[in-house]
Amino acid sequence: xxxxxxxxxxxxxxxxxxxxxxxxxxxxxxxxxxxxxxxxxxxxxxxxxxxxxxxxxxxxxx
Numbered sequence: 001x002x003x004x005x006x007x008x009x010x011x012x013x014x015x016x017x018x019x020x021x022x023x024x025x026x027x028x029x030x031x032x033x034x035x036x037x038x039x040x041x042x043x044x045x046x047x048x049x050x051x052x053x054x055x056x057x058x059x060x061x062x
Contacts, residue, residue, distance in 0.1 A: 005031075010060065012024075013060035016059060018057040021055065036058070046059065
């Protein structure tokens with residue numbers, strides 16, 4: 001059975017490491033933030049940090 005975008009995002013981020021915007025776009029979808037938003041509504045929490053001008057990284061809080 002094919003994984004949903006939410007499942008793919010959780011699987012990728014389950015390592016607890018920081019993941020760049022570009023990595024999430026490449027491996028999940030250009031709409032990864034919408035997927036992240038729907039997971040937040042289900043109780044998942046994410047950290048976001050500013051790395052450089054217009055560049056951010058995200059990680060799943062476990």
